[in-house]
Amino acid sequence: MEEKALQTVEQAKEHFIEKIAENMNTYGISSTVGRVLGIIYMNRKPLTLNELSDATGMSKTRMSQVVREMLDLNIAEKVFEKGVRKDLYDVEQDYYQTFISLFTANWSKVVKKNRMIGKKIRKELLDALEEDSLSPETEEKINDLLEETKKWLDYCQWLDNLIDFLESEDIFKYVPKP
Template sequence: MEKDPLTIIEQTEDHLIERIAENMQAFGMPSTVGRVLGIIYMNRKPMTLTELSDATGMSKTRMSQVVRDMLDANIAEKVFEKGVRKDLYDVEEDYYQTFITLFTATWSKVVSKNKMMHKKLNRELLSILDEELSPEAEEKVNELLKELKEWLDYYNWLGRLIEFFESEEIFKYVPKP
C-alpha cells in the first residue's frame, strides 16, 4: 500500500527537524533549540510563541526560554510584520551562516576563557620566579611557561580561524556548491 503524499511530506519534514536538533547538540546547544529552529525553518515564515508552543507541545513559558536561548546564540531574530500584534521569530535560512554563527560563538567562548586562564597562570608562575627556587623547581616553572606560550599560540591561532569563518573568507577555499 502506497503512502499518502502529505504523509510522506510530513514525515520528511519531521526527519529533517530531528536531524537539525541532533546537529545543534553537536554545537553544545540543547536539542529543543534545534527542534524549534527546524520547525521555524520548515514553516518558511516567522512564527509566534503560541504557534511554536502548539507545534512542539511545550508550554509558552518553556518556549519563551528556548527562543531567548536562540536569540542569545544569534540563530533567531525577532521580526516585525505589519498588522501582527504578537512577537514573531524567524531563523537564518542559510545553513552555512547558521554553522558559522554556532561554530564561532562556541569557539570564541573557549578562546576567551583559555586566554584569561593563560594570563592568570602566567602571572602566578612569573611571580614565583623572583623567589629562591631549587634548580628543579625553576626548571619546572620554565617548562610550564613554555607550555603556556604554546597554549596561547594555539588559542591565538583558533582566534584567527574564527575570524576566517566570520569574514566568510572560508568560502574562497571551500566554496559552497
C-alpha cells in the same frame, strides 16, 4: 491521492526537523533548541512563541527560554511584521551561515575563558619565578610551564583567527558552497 502526498510532505518535514535537532548535539547545543530551529526553518516563515509552543508541546515560559538561547547563539532573530502584534522569531535559511554562527558562538566563549585562565596561570608562574632562593629544578619547572602557557595562548589566538576566518566568509574561497 493528494492526502497521501501531503502526509509524505509532513513526514519529510518531520525528518528534517529531527535531523536538525540531532545535529545540534554536534555543536554542543540541546536538541530542544535544534528542534525549534528546525520547526521555524521548515515553516519557512517567522513564528510566535504561541505557535512554537503549540508545535512542540512546550510551555510558553520554556519556549521563551529556548528562543532567548537561540537569540544569544545568533541563530534566531526577532522580526517585525506589519499588523502582527506578537513577537515573531525567524532563523537563518542558510545551513552554512547557521554552522558558522553556531561554531563561532561556542568557540568564542571557550577561547575567551581559556585565554583568561592562561593569562592567570602565566601571572602566577611569573610571580613564583620572582621568589628568592628557588632551586634550579623548580625554576626549570616554572619555565617549562611558562613555555606551555605561551603555546596555550598561541593556540587561543589561532582559534580567534579561525573564528575571524569563518565570520568573514573567506572560508568559502577555499571550501566553496556547492
